[in-house]
Amino acid sequence: MGKQISRFTVNGDPYEIILEPQMALIEVLRDQVGLTGTKCGCGTGSCGACTVLVDGKPILSCLTLAVTVKERNILTIEGLAEGSALHPIQRAFINNGAIQCGFCTPGMILTTKALLEKTPNPTREEVLMALSGNLCRCGGYVKIVDAVLAAAEIIREGGQT
Amino acid sequence: MSQEFSFVGKRIPPPDRAEKATGSAVYGADIKLPGMLVGKVLRSPHPHAKIMRIDTSKAENLPGVKAIITKDDVPKKAFNVTILPHYMLPPELRGDPLDQYVLNDKVRFIGDAVAAVAATNESIADKALELLDVEYEELPAVFDPIEAMKPDAPKIHDFSEDNVSVHLSFPFPTGDVEKGFQEADSIVDATFRAMNQDHCPLEPTVCVASFDTDGRLTVWSPCQIIHPAKKVIAYIFDIPEGKIRWLTPHIGGAFGAKQSLTAEPICIALARKAGKPVKLESTRAEELTAFESRERVIQNGKLGVKNDGTITALQTKVIADAGGYLTHSSVTTFINMRGFLHGAYRCPNTAAEADVVYTNTPIAGGMRGYGDSGGVFTMGQLIDMAAEKVGMDTVEFVLKNIKRAGDPSLVPFLTLEDSGLEDCIKLGAEKIGWKGKKAKKKEGVKRRGIGMACGAHNTTAYPVAVEHSSATIKLNPDGSANLVVGSCEMGQGILGSLVQIAAEGLGINAGDIHVIAGDTDITQFDAGSHASRSLYVMGNAVLEAAREAKGQLLERAGKTLGVPVEELDVKESRIYVKSAPEKGLPVAEVAQNAIYNFEGESLNISGRSSLEAKQLSPSFIAIFAEIEVDTETGKLKVLRIVIAADVGRAINPMTVEGQLEGAAIQGLGYALTEDFAFDKNTGVPISDSLESYKIPSTLDLPNIEVILVDRPVPSGPFGAKGAGEIGLVCVAPAIANAIYDAMGIRVKELPMMPERII
Numbered sequence: 001m002g003k004q005i006s007r008f009t010v011n012g013d014p015y016e017i018i019l020e021p022q023m024a025l026i027e028v029l030r031d032q033v034g035l036t037g038t039k040c041g042c043g044t045g046s047c048g049a050c051t052v053l054v055d056g057k058p059i060l061s062c063l064t065l066a067v068t069v070k071e072r073n074i075l076t077i078e079g080l081a082e083g084s085a086l087h088p089i090q091r092a093f094i095n096n097g098a099i100q101c102g103f104c105t106p107g108m109i110l111t112t113k114a115l116l117e118k119t120p121n122p123t124r125e126e127v128l129m130a131l132s133g134n135l136c137r138c139g140g141y142v143k144i145v146d147a148v149l150a151a152a153e154i155i156r157e158g159g160q161t
Numbered sequence: 162m163s164q165e166f167s168f169v170g171k172r173i174p175p176p177d178r179a180e181k182a183t184g185s186a187v188y189g190a191d192i193k194l195p196g197m198l199v200g201k202v203l204r205s206p207h208p209h210a211k212i213m214r215i216d217t218s219k220a221e222n223l224p225g226v227k228a229i230i231t232k233d234d235v236p237k238k239a240f241n242v243t244i245l246p247h248y249m250l251p252p253e254l255r256g257d258p259l260d261q262y263v264l265n266d267k268v269r270f271i272g273d274a275v276a277a278v279a280a281t282n283e284s285i286a287d288k289a290l291e292l293l294d295v296e297y298e299e300l301p302a303v304f305d306p307i308e309a310m311k312p313d314a315p316k317i318h319d320f321s322e323d324n325v326s327v328h329l330s331f332p333f334p335t336g337d338v339e340k341g342f343q344e345a346d347s348i349v350d351a352t353f354r355a356m357n358q359d360h361c362p363l364e365p366t367v368c369v370a371s372f373d374t375d376g377r378l379t380v381w382s383p384c385q386i387i388h389p390a391k392k393v394i395a396y397i398f399d400i401p402e403g404k405i406r407w408l409t410p411h412i413g414g415a416f417g418a419k420q421s422l423t424a425e426p427i428c429i430a431l432a433r434k435a436g437k438p439v440k441l442e443s444t445r446a447e448e449l450t451a452f453e454s455r456e457r458v459i460q461n462g463k464l465g466v467k468n469d470g471t472i473t474a475l476q477t478k479v480i481a482d483a484g485g486y487l488t489h490s491s492v493t494t495f496i497n498m499r500g501f502l503h504g505a506y507r508c509p510n511t512a513a514e515a516d517v518v519y520t521n522t523p524i525a526g527g528m529r530g531y532g533d534s535g536g537v538f539t540m541g542q543l544i545d546m547a548a549e550k551v552g553m554d555t556v557e558f559v560l561k562n563i564k565r566a567g568d569p570s571l572v573p574f575l576t577l578e579d580s581g582l583e584d585c586i587k588l589g590a591e592k593i594g595w596k597g598k599k600a601k602k603k604e605g606v607k608r609r610g611i612g613m614a615c616g617a618h619n620t621t622a623y624p625v626a627v628e629h630s631s632a633t634i635k636l637n638p639d640g641s642a643n644l645v646v647g648s649c650e651m652g653q654g655i656l657g658s659l660v661q662i663a664a665e666g667l668g669i670n671a672g673d674i675h676v677i678a679g680d681t682d683i684t685q686f687d688a689g690s691h692a693s694r695s696l697y698v699m700g701n702a703v704l705e706a707a708r709e710a711k712g713q714l715l716e717r718a719g720k721t722l723g724v725p726v727e728e729l730d731v732k733e734s735r736i737y738v739k740s741a742p743e744k745g746l747p748v749a750e751v752a753q754n755a756i757y758n759f760e761g762e763s764l765n766i767s768g769r770s771s772l773e774a775k776q777l778s779p780s781f782i783a784i785f786a787e788i789e790v791d792t793e794t795g796k797l798k799v800l801r802i803v804i805a806a807d808v809g810r811a812i813n814p815m816t817v818e819g820q821l822e823g824a825a826i827q828g829l830g831y832a833l834t835e836d837f838a839f840d841k842n843t844g845v846p847i848s849d850s851l852e853s854y855k856i857p858s859t860l861d862l863p864n865i866e867v868i869l870v871d872r873p874v875p876s877g878p879f880g881a882k883g884a885g886e887i888g889l890v891c892v893a894p895a896i897a898n899a900i901y902d903a904m905g906i907r908v909k910e911l912p913m914m915p916e917r918i919i
Contacts (some may be wrong), residue, residue, distance in 0.1 A: 036191035037184020039413070041363045042445040046851035049363055077184035090182040094174045097815040100823065101652030102181025103363040103413030109182065128859040135851070137363050137414050138652045139819055140826030141862050 006070050010035065011079025019066055026050045026061035029076060037077040037106050041135070048134035051107035052076050058114045060133075077106035080113070088158065089113055092151035093144070100138035108134045112148050120156055124149070167733055168661040168671045169879045172815035175657025176676060177411070177650060186411045189367035189383050190442055197369070198227050198279040200431050200441035201286040203293055204451060205268035205275050208521035208844035209302035209315060212266060215276055216294035223292060225285035228435035231276045235263035235430050238397045242421040242453070243489045243526060244389045247396065249627045249688065257327055260318055261486050263397065263426040268297070269317055269485030270521050271844050272451040279431040279439045304844050306459065306482040306518035317485065317519040324519040326483055327491040331498040331513035333573050341474025341510025345465030347550045349543050352461040355535040355893075355911040357837035358830070359454040359848070360528050361856050364413020366448050368424035370431075371438035378405045378429065383412035385420045385649045386689025389627075391681050397426060398433070409679035412651040416827070417528040419651070420691045421488060423452050446849040454837060455528035456490045457482040458535035462501065464543045465510075470553050470561045475508045477501045477539065479515035482525060489526025491517045496532030496619075501540050503571050504533070504617040505582060505781070506562045521844050523837075529824060530890040531692070533618060534831065538911060541614030541894025545901065554599065555613060555898065556590050563615070571619055571779050581807030581872040582781040586615060588868050589805035593785040603903050607791050609800070610903025614894035615783040620809075620883035621694040623774040628694065631685035631771040632702040634663060634674075634710050638756050640734055640749025641673040642710070646703065647687025648678055648695045653885050654816030655695045659703045661812055662878050666707030667714075667768075668731030669748050685771065693883025694774065696812065700878035702770040709768030717766070718751050776876040780883050781807040784825070784891040788899040795915030799829060799863040799896060809882035810873040818867045821888040825865060828892025830857045836912050 006019040010033050017032050029052070030036050038061055041049035045063040052061045053075040080087045089112050092098070099105050108131065115122060115130040122130070127148045128141075136144060180186040215231045239259040240247065246257050264274055276293055280286035301315040308314055309324040317324055342348060369381040378400055384390045387407040395402040412419060428441040443451070458481050465474035479497055483490035498513035528534070548558035563582050570577045590596075590613070598611040621628050633645045644663050650656045656676045664671035678684060687699060711731060718736040719726045722744065730739050737745035755764045785803040790796070804821050811817040834855040838847040848854035873880020893911060900918060901907050910917050 030191075035184070036187070039188070039364070040190065041365070042851050044445065044850055044852070047363060077182075081183055086179070086182065090179075093182050094178045097172070097174070097819050099174075099178045099181050100654070100819055101363070101412060101414040102178070102186055103188065105181050106184050128862060131859045133858075135363065135856060135858055137361055137416075137827070137856060138823045140822040140824075140857075140865070141859050142822040142865050143815075143819060145859070145862075 008070060008074065010074045011076060021067055023066045024062055025064040025066045025069055028066040029061060035076050035078050039103050039106060041103065048107045048111065049104055051110050051134065053110050053114055056114060056117060058111045075110065077109060080109065088154040089151040092147045092154060096143050096147035096150055098139065098143040098147035104134060104136040108136065108144060112151065116152050116155060120152060122152060166665055168664040169812055170810065170814065171661065173657060173661060173671060173813060175654045175816065176660065177656065188364055188411045188413050189369060189381055192369050192381055192410060192440065194369065194371060194438040197438040197440055198281060198435055199283045199286045200277060200279045200428055200439045201290050202274050202427060203276045203290050205271060205273045207268055207297055207299050208271050209300040209317065210268050210297040211300065212268065212275060212295065213298050214296040219294065220278060220289040220292040223285060223289050225281040226278060226289045227281065227437060228279040228431050229276065230264065230430050230434055232264040232266050234434060236397055236399065240393060240397055241487060244386055244393050244421060245492055245626060247393045249389055250625065257491050258320060258487060263430055270523050271846060272523060273485060274427060277427045277431055279435045302521040302844055304520055304522055304841055306480050306520055309518050309520045310516065317521060321519060325516050326487045326519055327517040329491065329494060329515040329517065331502065334512040335573055336510035338474050338476050338510045338512040342465040344473045346468045348463060348465050349546045349550060350463045351543065351546065351909060352459065353539045353909045355458050355538055357454040357457050357525050358528055358835050359449050359837055359854060360416040360418035361449065361854065362414025362416060362418055365445055366423045366443040366452055367441065368428040369438060369440045370429045372432055376404060380405065380407045380425060380429065381410055382407065382425050383409055383419050385415050385651060385691055387649065387681050388647055388686050389689060390422060393422060394425060394429065398429060407681040409649055412649065415651040417531065418452065420527060421453055445851060449854055450523050450846040450849050453488050453524050453526035455534060456493050456525040460535045460539045462539040462543045464547050466547045466551055468551055470551050470558050472506055472508045472562050474510040475502050476511065477513045477536065479535065481515060481517045482520050482522065483517050484520060484522045484524040486524050487517065488524050493527050493532030497536040499571055500533040500616065501536040503569065503573055505564060505615050507564050507568060522839060523846060529827065529886045531886065533616065533890045537614065537616045537890040538893050541891060542897055542907065545898045556586060556595055559615060560586060570777055571617060572624060572777060575777050578776060578778045578876055579872055579874045580781055581870040582615060582783065584870045585781055585783040585805035585807055588870065589783045589785045589803045592866060592868060593787060593801060593803045595785065598787065599902065606793055607789055608903040609787065609789050610899040611787050612895045612898025612902055613783060613785045614891040614898060616891050617779040617781050618887040619692060620697045620778050620780055621774040622692040623777045627688050628698055628774040630687045630699040630702045632699060632706045633685065633767065633769045634667065634706045635765055635767040636710060636752040638753040640669065640747060640752050641675065642667065642669060644674050644676045644703065645684055646676065646678050646699055647684035648699045649690040650678060651690060653820055654813060655690060658696055658812040658816065659699060662700050663703050663707045665879065666704045667711050669734040673734060693885045696881050697877050697883055698774045700881055702772050704878045705770035705772065706768035709770065710766055713764065713766045714748060714751055717755055718746050721746060721751065778874050778876050778882050780887045782887045782891055784895040786892065786895040786899045788896060788903065790900060790903050790918065792904055792919065795918035797833065797918065801864045802892065803866050804888060805868040805870065806887060807870045807872050808884040808887065809877045810871060810880035811869050812879060812881050814869060817869065817884045820884050821867050822865055824886065824888025825892055826857050828889040829861065831911065832893035832896045833912050836914065
C-alpha cells in the first residue's frame with residue numbers, strides 16, 4: 001500500500017489525509033490535521049502524553065497506526081471544551097493546581113474523561129490505576145488525583161460529561 | 162500572621178493553566194515556520210574516539226538535504242554548556258576549563274555529537290544521517306572516576322593529565338577540623354555513592370533557530386535563563402548580542418535540564434549554514450543520554466560528636482564524576498560541600514575537598530537540589546548514625562544541633578536572617594507519629610520503619626553569581642496593567658505569583674494584570690529561573706516597580722481629589738481616602754486621564770525596577786518517611802511522606818505545595834527507582850528509554866502531607882523565600898534512615914534497589 005487519501009473524523013470534523021501505511025496517528029494529528037495539543041514525550045508508548053480517545057477509549061497515538069483508526073471517532077484535547085466553555089475536568093485541573101508544565105495535561109485529562117464515563121464515582125485507588133499509564137514529572141500526582149475526584153463530583157452533580 | 166492581603170497567600174491558578182488545559186499552549190515542538198527544515202544529529206557509538214574523517218558527499222547529494230555540519234563548520238570557540246561560568250560568576254571564580262565546542266574533534270561518551278544535518282523533512286534527514294561516512298580512531302575508554310584518576314588511565318582531555326577537571330578545596334572552612342575531631346567523643350565516618358539522576362522532563366529537548374535577511378537570529382528554546390544564554394550564543398557564534406532574540410515557548414518541565422545550552426548551538430549552526438529556519442527535536446533516548454543529568458558522586462563524610470550530642474567537626478571528601486565534559490559538575494560540587502558543612506547544622510570546625518573527574522560517560526551536571534543531593538544523602542545518614550552512637554533519638558539530636566536565626570548562614574560570613582527549621586521538625590514529627598512509631602519493636606518478614614532528614618537550600622545564588630533582576634509594569638487606559646519580567650515559567654507557577662505580588666503592591670486586581678515573559682527583546686535583564694531565586698529576587702523587583710507605579714497613581718489621584726498623597730491608598734483597583742473610604746476614584750479613571758490628557762501633563766503611569774539580591778535567605782525543610790520493607794525480597798513501599806517546609810511566606814500556597822510534592826516524588830525516584838545505568842565495561846547506556854529509566858507513576862504515590870511553616874522573612878517580597886528545589890534531596894536519606902529503623906541495615910548507595918537493601 002503506497003500513499004492513499006484517507007478520511008478521518010477528529011473532534012467531530014472530517015479531514016482528508018495523505019496517509020502512508022507506517023504513519024502513527026500522532027503524526028497525522030500534529031502534522032497534517034495541525035492539532036498540536038497531543039504531545040509526544042517518548043515515542044515508545046511509555047509516558048502517555050500522546051493519549052487521545054478513539055470511540056471513547058484511551059489509546060496511545062504514538063504507537064497506533066493511523067490506518068487502523070480511519071473510520072473511528074477521534075477526540076483530542078482540542079475537542080473537549082465547547083467553544084470557550086471549559087469542560088468540568090479542565091476546570092477541575094486548573095482550580096486544583098493539577099497543571100504545572102502542562103505537557104502531560106492533555107493525556108491526563110483525556111484518560112480522566114474515559115475513566116469518569118465508565119466509573120462516575122471512582123475511589124482513589126481506581127483513579128491511581130486508571131492514570132498509571134500517564135507519567136507526570138512536575139507535580140507528583142497529588143493534585144492530579146484531587147482534581148479527578150473533584151471533577152467526578154462536579155460531573156455527578158451537574159450531570160455533564 | 163494577621164496581615165490581610167487581597168492576593169498574596171491565595172490559591173489563585175496561574176495565568177497559563179487554561180491554555181495548557183485546552184491544548185493551545187505552544188511548546189517548541191509545536192512551532193511551524195515557513196520553509197522550516199528538520200534537523201537531526203549523528204551521535205557517537207563509541208565512548209572515546211578521535212574523529213579522523215567525515216565524508217559528507219553522499220549525504221550532500223541526497224535531494225532535500227540543505228545543510229550538513231561537522232567539526233570543520235563550527236566556530237573554534239571553547240565554551241561550557243553550563244551558562245553559569247560565562248559572565249555569571251565573578252572573574253575570580255571563572256577558572257574552570259572551557260572544554261566543549263559545538264562539535265568536538267573527539268568523542269568522549271556514547272551519544273556525543275559528531276555531525277548534524279538539516280533537510281526538508283524528517284525521513285530525508287534520517288536518511289542523510291545514514292549516508293554520513295565517519296572514520297573513527299577508537300581510543301581506550303574509562304568509565305569509573307577512581308580508575309580515571311590512575312596514572313595509566315586514558316587521557317580524556319589534553320589539558321588534564323590525571324582526568325581531574327577541577328580540584329576543589331572548599332574556600333570557606335571554619336575553625337580547625339582536626340582539632341574538632343580530637344575534641345569529639347565519637348566519630349562517624351562513612352562513604353556513600355549516588356548515581357546520576359536524569360531530569361527527564363516530559364518534553365524532550367527542542368530548539369528552533371532562524372536567521373532573518375538582516376542576519377538577526379531568533380532562537381525559540383525552552384531555556385530557563387534566556388538573557389545569559391543569549392550572551393553565550395553571541396560569544397560562540399560572534400554575533401552581536403543586540404542581534405539575537407531569544408523567545409521561550411512553553412517549557413515542558415526543566416528541573417535544571419534547561420539551565421544549560423542543549424540543542425541550541427547545533428541548531429543555530431545548521432540554520433546559519435542552511436540560510437533557513439531549522440527545528441531540532443531530540444528523541445527520548447537523546448534527552449536521557451546526550452544531555453546533562455545530575456552528577457554522580459562518591460562521597461566520604463566524617464562527623465565528630467560529643468557524648469552530649471554536640472557536633473564538633475564536619476568534613477567531607479567528594480569525588481564527582483562529570484562524564485565526558487565538565488558542564489555543571491564543579492559548581493554543583495561546590496554547593497554539595499557548602500550544604501554539607503554549613504547547611505542545617507551548627508559546627509565550629511569544618512573542611513572539605515573534592516575532585517571533579519572526567520570519565521567517558523554521559524555528561525553530568527546540575528539538577529534540582531543542585532549538588533545537595535549527594536551531600537544531604539551523606540549527611541542525613543551520618544546524623545542518624547551519630548545520634549545512635551550517643552544514644553539519642555534522631556529528632557532530639559537534630560534539634561540540639563540545627564542552626565537558628567543569627568547563626569552563620571550557608572556561606573559562613575553571612576548571617577541567617579531567620580530559620581523555621583525547628584518548627585518544621587517538631588510539626589513533622591508530630592504529624593507522622595514519630596515517638597510511637599520509633600519506639601515500636603520491628604519484627605516479622607514485612608517491617609515498618611520510620612526515618613527523617615532535614616536540610617537547607619539557597620534562595621538565590623548570592624553571593625556567588627550575578628543576581629540581577631529587572632521588571633517593568635505599565636498601566637493601561639482601562640486600569641489594567643502589563644507586567645514584563647525576564648523570569649522563566651517552567652511549570653512552577655512563577656508568573657502567577659509575580660502577578661499576585663504586583664497586584665498586592667500596586668493595589669489592582671490580579672485578574673487585571675497581564676504578564677509578559679520569555680522574550681529578550683522586550684524583557685529587561687534577568688539572571689533567570691534557577692537557584693530558587695525568581696520569587697525572591699524578581700518578586701522584589703516586581704514589588705518595587707509596582708510601588709513606583711502606585712506612587713504615580715496616588716500623586717495623580719491626589720491632585721484630582723485635592724487630598725495629600727499620604728492620605729490615600731489603593732486596593733482592588735480603587736483609590737480611596739484612608740480616613741473616608743467612600744471618597745475615591747477607580748484606578749481606570751486615573752490611568753486613562755493620565756494618558757488621554759488635555760492639561761499638558763500626559764503620562765503613561767508605570768514603574769520599573771532593576772535590583773539584585775542582597776541576602777542569602779535559605780529555605781528549610783524536614784522530611785519524614787514511613788516505609789514498609791519485605792526483609793526477604795528487599796522490596797520497599799513508601800507508605801507516607803510528611804513534608805514540613807519553611808519557605809517564608811507562601812505567596813501562592815497551591816503552587817508552593819505543587820513544588821514540594823513534585824520535588825518529593827522526584828526525590829522518591831532518586832531514592833528508589835531511577836537507576837541511570839550504563840554498562841560498566843563498554844559505557845553503553847542502559848537507561849535510554851522510559852522503560853529502563855523508571856520515573857515514578859501514580860502507582861508509586863505514597864500518602865503525602867505538606868506542612869507550610871508560615872515565617873515571612875524581612876528581605877523577601879511579602880516575606881517569601883525560594884521553594885522550587887528544597888523538596889527533593891531530603892527524601893532519600895529519610896527513606897534510608899527508615900530502612901535502618903526497620904531492618905538495622907544501612908544502605909549507602911543510590912538508588913536503593915531491593916538488591917542493595919538485602
